Amino acid sequence: MVLLPGKPEVISREMVRPSTATPDCHRIHSLSFFDQLAPPIYGPLLYFYLNHESHRYSVADIAENKIRALKVSLSEALSTYYPLAGRMGDDPLTVHCNDEGVIFLQARMNTELPAILNHPDAGLRDEARKLLFPDDLCYKSTSLSSPLVVQVTSFECGGMALGICVSHKVLDMSSFCSFINYWAATASTLGHNIKLQPDHRLEFTLATLYPPVDLPVTKTVEPPKVRNVVNRFVFDASKIAKLKAIVGSKIENPTRVELALALLCSCAISAATDNSSSKGGGASQLRSALLIQAVNLRRRLMSPLPPARSTGNLSSVFAMSIAEGMEKDLVLLVSMIRRVKTEYFNSCAVESVGNQFRSFIIKTTAEFRKSSTEEAAKVYPCSSWCGFPIYEADFGWGKPVWVTAADFVLTDVIILLDTRDGLGIEAVVSLEEHEMAALERDQKLLAFARINPVVGPVMIRP
Template structure:
């Protein structure tokens, strides 16, 4: 792939951060979170290539306005528990790609995706003084575009990142309307909920960060698209009415554990739970930061049928939702010792050779609603983490299927994709029908 970096600049907030908001305290969950850059990329089908420079100019302007709302993102870490909102800004790169967009989407390998991210930051560990978020605008020869971002996990979870991108697209569309009508864009309101305003660090010890993901050379990542027919086939194996995410998660866990030759009873299972809707009262979906917590399940049998696994996962979620929102919620002052215990457990390093399967669902988030004014994205994805036994679930464009990114050791992956019959029907191409033939 031929790529040329056209420009590199820093975008700062359109309005200075008020003095009383200059210090932004992080939450106790943010404080233990690794500083790893989480990558996401949005692909947009071809439009008039002559408009690309105009679009980039609008993106600069709308991003600057957005940063006045998400003002902590334009700052720098002051110490382990606070951000100095000093308006230093975020990295903004523009690259021209001589290839067509279709060449990427027909075979989205890591080698092709890698240069589309800013400074190849994906899944690397952020230095304390570095920018919290970076962007790269990729312009293809056919008129297609790809907007990528790498955001420090220290300040955001997947929901925060995708809400940020969605809000950016909304402001960008308003700017386009302003250009057409002459009306001014209304100022963006300040960010209200996030950080220590949700989960205060006060009176709690400061624990070390969770260790960054270890990149292993013998780990490969494959994408599997579970179409509705495949999901319904799995649901038919369960007598209850399981959710799509739960049944796909349980099935992948069961298959991989079996292929490795392990047993379920001694193979840890983790999944990340979004706490926003679980809290009492529920938090806004726009709450920023890490409003998540890992749920671990210990199974009591060496082998379990899919139905039993789904049941155990659903029971685990029910118990989790009944316990953690209360511990972390309004009565947290009475639960400081319990919170400290939770934080210690979350940050304790795991045995290096232990197979711990970690699932993270980005489903039902507004990734495919991110329309900057030239249509909704054709495909949204992340990048291989190269950390074994990490599985990320995302919606397909139509919302009916689930795209799963599976990171496994190479020998395990070879067995997984060739020995599991259902995967023979999985697609590896994201959305070929949504890409124009001449792209």
């Protein structure tokens, strides 16, 4: 039997401010059109790091040195990524870059990290995973104020978990990876007489290229009224290859994201249909489903922008309606995802200038929002983080052994991430409790995915 770890003890809470004051000319950061469309939510990510230090040093000393390096390097990184140290004001289209700082919490947990990695079903399912983010942190709320919050949790073995909450209004996943890897590179140079030079090409100027428009302001996203459960479904490379062999005979070279997303949607909709039937006394009340997938536009526009020049949100969404019964045909779902995505990207490339582009994005956004409010429609927001360099964040003590999405406020959400080898997919799925129970029993899904598998095996130090 694996004992769940106790609640982390928060031992310090402080503000980390930029090492260099933000110039007056940068004190107001205007949000762009794409920032404006981004949902007012926080993305909680967990980075797990093993302790590779020599046993000549005590665990306490190792943890103290690492945390000191994290704070010093974060302070330096914030001088470049200065909006993250600011605050969202009453004006929903600006960030006040007042150097108020990033909330930085230090905590410790009375267990060894390998015990969690070897038994994530017991060590991180639901409650224990939430414990790495205290209840009063911003990711539990959707009201916007502080763009970034960090918690470092030290384990008895010297390993650590780095929990990061970042506002989607300020950074999308591409920009977040640029920030976290810049922070990590800064930390890795400490003590080596190397000064990482700021990237002067980095500009928060997307509002100049894509200024905001007059749209209704969404300040909060209401959390679900039902209990949601979050689970991990891991598709190993070998299972993806088998799935591809089944679908690939009818669709040319389907991607691993298309395959995993189609299968998850198929099974999730089936679970929702069964749940709806039980509530309706045998007749399904679920008439349609809507898949909403976030997409990175940086390489899709007519004039692509280099990452250093596109810090912020440069992403959008496309929507795909799935009529009742369609979820049973996996090949059909894969082909629909590809077709709708291709049509959307082609339209973006053609319309990616001036008011035409903004009108196109507004029109498509309004269409799926209208569809999502229809009676008996089930909406599944999905975001694929596959291909982003999330495993490259080396702060000087090695790359993370595991990166995963933390608990969600929202339900019916699907997040796809690379596995550590870059070949498989880890899907973090949030569903209503009864629907998740049905999904866990779905043999069609279990033939290709493992539920909450071990991250290791990882040896516990003697």
